Amino acid sequence: MINRLVDRIKKLNAPIVMGLDPMMDFIPEQIKQKAFAEYKETLAGACEAVWQYNKGIIDATYDLIPAVKPQIAMYEQFGVEGLQVFQKTVDYCKEKGLIVIGDVKRGDIGSTSKAYAVAHLGKVKIGSKMIKTFDEDFVTVNPYLGSDGVNPFLDVCREENKGIFVLVKTSNPSSGEFQDRLVDGRPLYELVGEQVAKWGESHMGDAYSYVGAVVGATYPEMGRVLRKLMPKAYILVPGYGAQGGKAEDLVHYFNEDGLGAIVNSSRGIIAAYKQEKYASFGEAGYADASRQAVLDMIEDITGALRKAGK
Amino acid sequence: MINRLVDRIKKLNAPIVMGLDPMMDFIPEQIKQKAFAEYKETLAGACEAVWQYNKGIIDATYDLIPAVKPQIAMYEQFGVEGLQVFQKTVDYCKEKGLIVIGDVKRGDIGSTSKAYAVAHLGKVKIGSKMIKTFDEDFVTVNPYLGSDGVNPFLDVCREENKGIFVLVKTSNPSSGEFQDRLVDGRPLYELVGEQVAKWGESHMGDAYSYVGAVVGATYPEMGRVLRKLMPKAYILVPGYGAQGGKAEDLVHYFNEDGLGAIVNSSRGIIAAYKQEKYASFGEAGYADASRQAVLDMIEDITGALRKAGK
Numbered sequence: 001m002i003n004r005l006v007d008r009i010k011k012l013n014a015p016i017v018m019g020l021d022p023m024m025d026f027i028p029e030q031i032k033q034k035a036f037a038e039y040k041e042t043l044a045g046a047c048e049a050v051w052q053y054n055k056g057i058i059d060a061t062y063d064l065i066p067a068v069k070p071q072i073a074m075y076e077q078f079g080v081e082g083l084q085v086f087q088k089t090v091d092y093c094k095e096k097g098l099i100v101i102g103d104v105k106r107g108d109i110g111s112t113s114k115a116y117a118v119a120h121l122g123k124v125k126i127g128s129k130m131i132k133t134f135d136e137d138f139v140t141v142n143p144y145l146g147s148d149g150v151n152p153f154l155d156v157c158r159e160e161n162k163g164i165f166v167l168v169k170t171s172n173p174s175s176g177e178f179q180d181r182l183v184d185g186r187p188l189y190e191l192v193g194e195q196v197a198k199w200g201e202s203h204m205g206d207a208y209s210y211v212g213a214v215v216g217a218t219y220p221e222m223g224r225v226l227r228k229l230m231p232k233a234y235i236l237v238p239g240y241g242a243q244g245g246k247a248e249d250l251v252h253y254f255n256e257d258g259l260g261a262i263v264n265s266s267r268g269i270i271a272a273y274k275q276e277k278y279a280s281f282g283e284a285g286y287a288d289a290s291r292q293a294v295l296d297m298i299e300d301i302t303g304a305l306r307k308a309g310k
Numbered sequence: 311m312i313n314r315l316v317d318r319i320k321k322l323n324a325p326i327v328m329g330l331d332p333m334m335d336f337i338p339e340q341i342k343q344k345a346f347a348e349y350k351e352t353l354a355g356a357c358e359a360v361w362q363y364n365k366g367i368i369d370a371t372y373d374l375i376p377a378v379k380p381q382i383a384m385y386e387q388f389g390v391e392g393l394q395v396f397q398k399t400v401d402y403c404k405e406k407g408l409i410v411i412g413d414v415k416r417g418d419i420g421s422t423s424k425a426y427a428v429a430h431l432g433k434v435k436i437g438s439k440m441i442k443t444f445d446e447d448f449v450t451v452n453p454y455l456g457s458d459g460v461n462p463f464l465d466v467c468r469e470e471n472k473g474i475f476v477l478v479k480t481s482n483p484s485s486g487e488f489q490d491r492l493v494d495g496r497p498l499y500e501l502v503g504e505q506v507a508k509w510g511e512s513h514m515g516d517a518y519s520y521v522g523a524v525v526g527a528t529y530p531e532m533g534r535v536l537r538k539l540m541p542k543a544y545i546l547v548p549g550y551g552a553q554g555g556k557a558e559d560l561v562h563y564f565n566e567d568g569l570g571a572i573v574n575s576s577r578g579i580i581a582a583y584k585q586e587k588y589a590s591f592g593e594a595g596y597a598d599a600s601r602q603a604v605l606d607m608i609e610d611i612t613g614a615l616r617k618a619g620k
Contacts, residue, residue, distance in 0.1 A: 023421065024435065032437070041437035073418055073425035077434045079443030080394050087390055105418055107452060108383055109482040111333065115383035124387045125334065127342070127351035133389030142417060144454040145480050146487030170455050172419040177456030178502065181493040188491060188498070195487065 001137050001162050002205035002212075002234065005099050006259060008066035014298045015254070015305075017101060017236070018061060019266025020054055020089060021071040026271040027053045028283040043081040050075070051085050053286075057270055058093060060287035064294050067099040067137075069236075069264055090136055100136045101236065105167065107142030107149045117156035138163045140214055140236070143192050150199055154211070158203055163210035166199070168192045168226060171216025171239030189222065190229060197230040208234050208260065215253065217245020217263065224252035227260070235261040241268035241297075247304035258310040263301055269293045311447050311472050312515035312522075312544065315409050316569060318376035324608045325564070325615075327411060327546070328371060329576025330364055330399060331381040336581040337363045338593040353391040360385070361395050363596075367580050368403060370597035374604050377409040377447075379546075379574055400446055410446045411546065415477065417452030417459045427466035431474075448473045450524055450546070453502050460509055464521070468513055473520035476509070478502045478536060481526025481549030499532065500539060507540040518544050518570065525563065527555020527573065534562035537570070545571040551578035551607075557614035568620040573611055579603045 009015050024032070024046065032049045039045035058068070070093075075086035093100050106116040120139045123130040141153055141164045153164050169179055169189040179189045193213060200209030209232045215223050217239035227235065235253050239245040240263045253261035272278045272293035273286040281289035319325050334342070334356065342359045349355035368378070380403075385396035403410050416426040430449045433440040451463055451474045463474050479489055479499040489499045503523060510519030519542045525533050527549035537545065545563050549555040550573045563571035582588045582603035583596040591599035 021422070036437055041439040043434075043436065043441060043443070046434070046436040071418075071422055071425075073416070073422045073429065076429040077425040077443065079429065079434075080390060080397055082429075082443070083393055084390050105452075106383070106415070108381075108415055109480065109485075112331070112381055112383045115381075115387040119383065119387040119389065119392075124353075124356070124389075126353065126356040127346055129351040131353060133353070133387065133392070142415075142452050142454055144452055144477060144488060145482060146484035146489070148482040148484040167454060170419065172455060172458040174456035174458040175419075177505070178454060178498065179456070181498065181501065183491040183493060183498075188488065188493075191491065192488065 001099070002208050002210050005066060005234070006205070006208060008099060009259065009262065012064065012066055013302055014065055015259070015262050015301060016065060016294070016297055017067040017069045017262050017264045018065050018269050018294065019069045019071060019103070019264050020057070020270065021074045021266045022050045022053055022270065023074060026267065026274070028273070028286050030283065043078050046078050047081045047085045050078070051088060054089050055092065056287040057290045058096060060291045061294050062096040062098055064291070064298065065098065067101055067262065068093050069101040069103050071103045071266070087134055090134060099138070101138040101140070101165065102134065102136035104139050105142050106139065107145055109145050109148040110152065113149045114152035114156070117153045121153070121162045122156040122160050138165060138212070140165045140167065142167050143195070154199060154203055157210050163212060165212040165214050165236040166192070166196050168196060168213040169215045169219055169222050171218045171243050171245070175216065190225065193226045193229045196233055200230070200233050204232065208232055212236055214238065217250055218243055220249035220252055223250070227253055227255070231255065237261055237263045241265050247300045250301065251304050251308040251310060254305060254310050256310060258305055265297055269297065311409070312518050312520050315376060315544070315572070316515070316518060318409060319569065319572065322374065322376055323612060324375055325569070325572050325611060326375060326604070326607055327377040327379045327572050327574045328375050328579050328604065329379045329381060329413070329574050330367070330580065331384045331576045332360045332363055332580065333384060336577065336584070338583070338596050340593065353388050356388050357391045357395045360388070361398060364399050365402065366597040367600045368406060370601045371579070371604050372406040372408055374601070374608065375408065377411055377572065378403050379411040379413050381413045381576070397444055400444060409448070411448040411450070411475065412444065412446035414449045415452050416449065417455055419455050419458040420462065423459045424462035424466070427463040431463070431472045432466040432470050448475060450475045450477060452477050453505070464509060464513055467520050473522060475522040475524050475544070475546040476502070476506050478506060478523040479525045479529055479532050481528045481553050481555070485526065500535065503536045503539045506543055510540070510543050514542065518542055522546055524548065527560055528553055530559035530562055533560070537563055537565070541565065547571055547573045551575050557610045560611065561614050561618040561620060564615060564620050566620060568615055575607055579607065
């Protein structure tokens with residue numbers, strides 16, 4: 001699956017991923033009104049609105065982007081119905097040829113971590129049958145519990161030819177509270193990065209490992225160091241755009257081959273129509289605004305890479 | 311809710327929580343056969359088996375225990391249907407007067423962490439309505455992303471009078487890989503523990519805070535230190551029994567008032583019938599075996615507390 005991700009990034013010349021994090025405030029009024037008219041202001045109504053909104057954006061962008069990253073929390077807040085829409089969104093993206101990175105940030109130990117891995121990447125055993133459920137291609141994983149939490153994911157990844165992105169340095173302002181603390185003179189995130197490289201050795205694709213890392217766009221100097229510490233890890237980069245990460249800073253997250261990183265944008269794409277820059281599309285043209293935002297983001301990032309000679 | 315938890319623990323003289331982590335292997339054959347006969351070997355069949363199994367155990371133990379801790383991964387592995395049974399289990403436990411600690415170990419940032427908090431402890435806004443979904447009483451939270459990840463949970467906890475348990479030192483063998491690393495000569499878990507105490511100050515119950523901590527039973531010396539660092543935090547203690555934690559070691563997790571900790575047992579209770587000690591109950595008597603295991607665990611822990619003069 002990491003090979004397929006790299007191939008799609010090369011083919012589309014687009015090292016980007018679209019975050020499908022549908023907040024109710026992002027959804028155009030006419031979609032919400034129609035859904036509420038049919039299902040009232042219920043969980044079913046909200047979920048219908050989320051689904052129609054997602055579908056519009058996916059249909060308008062799937063030919064330009066290699067991958068999507070649905071944030072499961074935005075679906076989980078609508079309970080079981082919300083998770084049904086998460087599932088429907090994953091399935092639909094895969095039908096459209098997109099690679100799906102489930103942003104689930106799960107992490108537990110032993111048989112519990114195995115259960116999460118099975119839920120999102122593998123198959124669950126029921127009597128004599130093996131049955132798939134959410135079935136994303138990659139998921140994000142929290143490393144706080146150490147190898148006992150990560151190894152069960154690696155086992156399922158090997159069986160299913162799938163991958164993970166481990167949280168190393170997150171994009172938020174308080175990420176330093178624990179991640180930056182110095183251990184023998186080096187920040188904790190470097191130790192986690194080294195461990196990512198080690199975990200990754202056991203499950204390699206052609207040029208890159210099935211074990212990637214999450215490193216926020218908002219800390220470019222740390223991105224530069226981590227790039228070197230984990231040369232074979234694909235870096236998933238949140239925090240571009242809305243959170244302040246700039247394309248010229250992100251070139252350090254890429255290797256000299258111009259590969260090795262995939263930059264996420266969520267609200268910058270899916271709520272583009274709310275920005276002044278794309279206001280002319282109007283609410284009804286929200287999906288076209290998202291398409292234009294994707295084109296602009298690709299140009300922004302590949303332009304910076306060209307400038308840096310990568 | 312922390313006051314209610316403390317009251318129930320005192321009333322029942324039972325500082326324990328039952329982990330409802332239903333693995334397929336734990337479920338008696340006759341329950342599985344009946345469910346598969348009705349629904350075949352499908353997700354629906356597995357979920358019916360999980361539900362009947364849970365219900366049997368809850369009915370046999372609810373009058374003895376203050377709280378249950380369903381591990382959501384064990385339900386999530388069965389996809390949307392599994393999460394429906396999670397919801398049904400949470401609802402049923404609450405009907406029976408039990409306090410429900412959702413072992414979800416979620417953790418993200420900003421609006422995403424808010425969405426998880428809303429999903430599990432709060433209400434989601436849909437148009438003009440506020441709607442509850444999973445609605446547990448407490449959840450476990452992963453601290454790796456720092457205050458940006460925890461504060462949204464605290465906001466929802468204040469609104470809803472609910473609480474969280476933050477992972478500090480987990481019970482697994484590799485928990486030390488990152489948690490034990492020395493920062494200025496002190497292990498990281500101590501810094502997390504201090505932060506838990508700080509977060510907790512902003513949301514206090516009568517004697518204890520709404521912000522508790524998870525500290526594994528398998529590291530009693532660390533439990534002793536953390537008890538002192540977080541005097542007002544309730545400590546949720548996994549790792550008793552199956553993972554090796556012993557009652558006499560756990561007295562250090564309690565304050566002098568005999569309160570301040572709640573010890574979890576999962577398979578030790580819910581799969582008690584598989585132990586030699588409870589074999590005479592047979593598979594058909596699995597729920598009665600669980601009841602006996604609860605009584606034995608309460609005696610084991612309260613006995614150790616009495617001996618320690620707590």
